[in-house]
Amino acid sequence: MKDRSIHILNFVGLGFFEPAIRLATGEEVKKNLIGLFKKILLPILSISLFLILWHSGAAYLYNVEKSARIEKALSDRGETAALEMKTCIESGDVSCQPNTLPSPAQVWMAYKSLLADHRIITEKKAAFAEKVATTNAKREAQGLSLIEYTGRPSFVDQILTSLKTVFAGFLLALFIAVPIGIMLGLSPTLRSSVNWLIQIFKPVSPVVWLLLVFMIVKTLTRGSDADSAFIISFISVGLCSMWATLVNTSMGVSSVDKDYINVAKVLQLNVGQKVFKIILPSSFPLIFTGLRITLSVAWMVLIAIELLAQSPGLGSFVWEEFQNGANDSNSKIIVAMFVIGIIGFLLDRIMLTIQKFVTFTEETA
Amino acid sequence: MAYIELKNVSKSFGSGKDRTQVLSNINLEIEEGEFVAIVGFTGSGKTTLINLISGLIQPDEGQVLFKGEPVNGPSHERGVIFQNYSLLPWLNVRNNVGMAVKEAFKKMTKRDRNNRVENYVDMVNLLPAINKKPKELSGGMRQRVSVTRALSMSPEVILMDEPLSALDALTRGNLQQEILKIWNKDKKTALLITNDVDEGILMADRIIPLKPGPKATLGPEYKINLERPRDKTALNHNDEYKKLRNSIMEYLIQIGEQRASKKETNYVLPEIKPLIKPATFRRMSFR
Numbered sequence: 001m002k003d004r005s006i007h008i009l010n011f012v013g014l015g016f017f018e019p020a021i022r023l024a025t026g027e028e029v030k031k032n033l034i035g036l037f038k039k040i041l042l043p044i045l046s047i048s049l050f051l052i053l054w055h056s057g058a059a060y061l062y063n064v065e066k067s068a069r070i071e072k073a074l075s076d077r078g079e080t081a082a083l084e085m086k087t088c089i090e091s092g093d094v095s096c097q098p099n100t101l102p103s104p105a106q107v108w109m110a111y112k113s114l115l116a117d118h119r120i121i122t123e124k125k126a127a128f129a130e131k132v133a134t135t136n137a138k139r140e141a142q143g144l145s146l147i148e149y150t151g152r153p154s155f156v157d158q159i160l161t162s163l164k165t166v167f168a169g170f171l172l173a174l175f176i177a178v179p180i181g182i183m184l185g186l187s188p189t190l191r192s193s194v195n196w197l198i199q200i201f202k203p204v205s206p207v208v209w210l211l212l213v214f215m216i217v218k219t220l221t222r223g224s225d226a227d228s229a230f231i232i233s234f235i236s237v238g239l240c241s242m243w244a245t246l247v248n249t250s251m252g253v254s255s256v257d258k259d260y261i262n263v264a265k266v267l268q269l270n271v272g273q274k275v276f277k278i279i280l281p282s283s284f285p286l287i288f289t290g291l292r293i294t295l296s297v298a299w300m301v302l303i304a305i306e307l308l309a310q311s312p313g314l315g316s317f318v319w320e321e322f323q324n325g326a327n328d329s330n331s332k333i334i335v336a337m338f339v340i341g342i343i344g345f346l347l348d349r350i351m352l353t354i355q356k357f358v359t360f361t362e363e364t365a
Numbered sequence: 366m367a368y369i370e371l372k373n374v375s376k377s378f379g380s381g382k383d384r385t386q387v388l389s390n391i392n393l394e395i396e397e398g399e400f401v402a403i404v405g406f407t408g409s410g411k412t413t414l415i416n417l418i419s420g421l422i423q424p425d426e427g428q429v430l431f432k433g434e435p436v437n438g439p440s441h442e443r444g445v446i447f448q449n450y451s452l453l454p455w456l457n458v459r460n461n462v463g464m465a466v467k468e469a470f471k472k473m474t475k476r477d478r479n480n481r482v483e484n485y486v487d488m489v490n491l492l493p494a495i496n497k498k499p500k501e502l503s504g505g506m507r508q509r510v511s512v513t514r515a516l517s518m519s520p521e522v523i524l525m526d527e528p529l530s531a532l533d534a535l536t537r538g539n540l541q542q543e544i545l546k547i548w549n550k551d552k553k554t555a556l557l558i559t560n561d562v563d564e565g566i567l568m569a570d571r572i573i574p575l576k577p578g579p580k581a582t583l584g585p586e587y588k589i590n591l592e593r594p595r596d597k598t599a600l601n602h603n604d605e606y607k608k609l610r611n612s613i614m615e616y617l618i619q620i621g622e623q624r625a626s627k628k629e630t631n632y633v634l635p636e637i638k639p640l641i642k643p644a645t646f647r648r649m650s651f652r
Binding site: 259260262263265266267268269277278281282284359360 | 419421438439440441444445447449451453454455456464465468469498500518
């Protein structure tokens with residue numbers, strides 16, 4: 001049981017819990033205490049240090065902004081206005097708060113309010129669904145489109161939309177880049193003939209891809225009621241992120257160990273068997289490294305693309321909060337930042353686990 | 366007509382100025398059922414020779430004949446045991462061997478194929494490890510799998526490219542005996558490439574030294590008339606063995622020295638004068 005759980009933890013990349021589990025069963029106390037200190041306590045310490053730095057930095061910026069406001073009131077409207085401003089700020093009134101980097105505590109509050117907001121919206125949705133249930137059933141029977149909830153999406157909804165977009169983009173990249181990569185890897189002629197295309201398009205910025213996709217999709221979806229914002233953003237995400245997989249796949253396929261090729265020759269495998277039994281399995285590690293990079297790039301560019309394409313998701317959430325300028329907008333942006341970071345980390349871990357499942361690790365000795 | 370015949374075979378690699386002739390004018394005849402060993406220094410073109418016979422590469426000049434027919438490519442009739450095992454790391458032992466069996470016996474039923482795989486794996490005592498991946502096996506076990514893979518296709522010739530050179534002395538001795546045991550059973554034609562004279566004498570009927578490349582050619586052959594089965598420890602006291610070993614070693618050392626002396630004269634040292642620029646040093650110092 002214990003060894004099994006340790007094995008699973010190591011497999012999914014959460015191996016730092018290993019000393020804690022070993023310690024819980026009283027195994028090699030001294031060694032595991034050191035392990036616990038190194039792998040768990042030190043990271044906690046560094047996180048606390050980070051929070052302290054953040055907090056004091058935020059406090060400093062707050063004071064700078066505060067004194068600037070008071071001084072401005074003093075020079076513009078005189079001493080009484082300055083005093084008023086000072087008491088207003090110190091009372092914590094929403095109307096006159098300095099707008100600057102929020103402190104960790106404020107961000108935590110914003111996180112809780114976003115969750116509460118999500119709960120309220122979910123309730124509203126449920127109530128709405130109940131209310132229109134009978135009407136919708138009738139409309140369905142008549143073949144009419146259903147009445148959908150059109151209210152504001154909650155933060156969690158935005159996250160889910162973003163994940164949906166990133167997966168659609170990732171799958172698009174997978175289905176384009178892997179087959180093309182294999183073909184390029186197999187044929188040096190094809191590789192050298194399209195190499196210039198790859199080299200030119202690879203460094204193009206996400207924004208330009210978005211505009212390009214916009215030009216094409218806008219024309220193609222003319223007259224249809226497809227969700228063009230979603231289509232545009234997922235295609236752009238796919239196009240931006242597929243290059244790592246494309247290049248890695250073609251490299252993996254073209255650089256298969258000569259020994260394996262010799263084996264294929266000696267066994268007299270035909271072309272199909274050679275590709276599927278020798279070349280693909282041996283290039284799996286590189287293909288998956290490419291896919292991992294693709295997924296992390298996809299997640300990274302997704303935010304920028306949503307921000308520009310005005311398609312719903314975390315990117316547009318950040319942009320709307322920035323435009324909004326409410327008292328807790330800055331804090332909400334920081335919350336989104338952490339959520340984006342943590343989800344990116346989890347996605348990478350998931351890919352790593354899948355990669356370990358399907359590939360072999362070659363021993364160097 | 367010999368079973369395997371190499372006629373004036375030459376092979377070069379590279380192009381233009383960098384072109385080097387690895388093998389030149391190789392003539393070799395191997396009879397059916399014979400066990401021939403070729404000994405040579407590393408880098409003398411031994412692997413190239415094996416690749417030519419197996420059909421992985423084609424000669425630039427001359428001909429490689431197998432049963433009187435020119436060799437155009439690899440074939441199941443000539444099994445190869447590679448120096449670095451060349452097992453597929455993503456397949457377990459069963460599938461590594463099974464892949465070869467499947468290719469060599471396309472019409473066999475799945476059950477017969479499985480039985481054949483298990484029989485051959487059992488022959489090298491690896492049945493307990495049949496479901497393991499190559500990385501879980503030791504070097505000796507891996508080479509055993511590689512031997513099994515080659516033999517399971519029932520080749521008519523076994524070509525061995527320094528199969529044991531990466532193994533420790535003990536494992537090496539064991540595997541030598543195992544290969545000999547299997548060879549004894551159905552007396553297949555075998556060609557062993559090795560850098561170990563003792564190994565050659567222990568296993569082969571005939572030893573032919575390969576003069577070091579570039580432009581490697583075969584040296585004079587040495588017949589080994591020692592009785593089989595040969596025992597390694599008993600051989601150490603056998604006079605004929607000692608004589609044979611000494612003459613082969615002497616020959617190898619002699620051609621080794623020839624090569625070394627030849628090499629020395631080839632080097633032309635460029636004239637280099639030390640370039641001293643005191644100013645650069647001064648500029649580089651920290652102020």
